Amino acid sequence: MASLASTPPLTRDSVIAAHQLIKPYIHLTPVQTNTTLSRLASTPQSADALRGTPWEGKEPAEPNIRLWFKCENLQRIGAFKVRGAFHAVERLVGEVGEGQVRSRGVVTHSSG
Numbered sequence: 001m002a003s004l005a006s007t008p009p010l011t012r013d014s015v016i017a018a019h020q021l022i023k024p025y026i027h028l029t030p031v032q033t034n035t036t037l038s039r040l041a042s043t044p045q046s047a048d049a050l051r052g053t054p055w056e057g058k059e060p061a062e063p064n065i066r067l068w069f070k071c072e073n074l075q076r077i078g079a080f081k082v083r084g085a086f087h088a089v090e091r092l093v094g095e096v097g098e099g100q101v102r103s104r105g106v107v108t109h110s111s112g
Contacts, residue, residue: 022087026075029070041065044060
């Protein structure tokens with residue numbers, strides 16, 4: 001497990017820096033919408049569904065939600081994991097040098 005002490009903060013700048021680090025190794029994948037899922041997510045709750053909740057007796061909201069899906073399944077390996085893997089290895093190379101990484105190696109595991 002990664003140490004929180006060595007984990008960079010999640011900021012706009014850190015996301016941009018991470019993207020620059022992994023950009024040579026990843027594919028640009030599309031972002032798509034799904035009308036059916038957006039419509040389902042936008043369905044208001046019924047008054048009955050609000051019974052017994054803090055919103056009981058209040059007018060149900062009428063959300064207008066548009067869901068977006070980043071299609072990371074279109075990466076060469078079929079998953080988003082390549083982003084995290086390349087980022088971790090490239091950060092390690094930056095910290096200890098490519099020679100150390102090559103001589104010591106890197107062990108990984110994925111459960112799915």
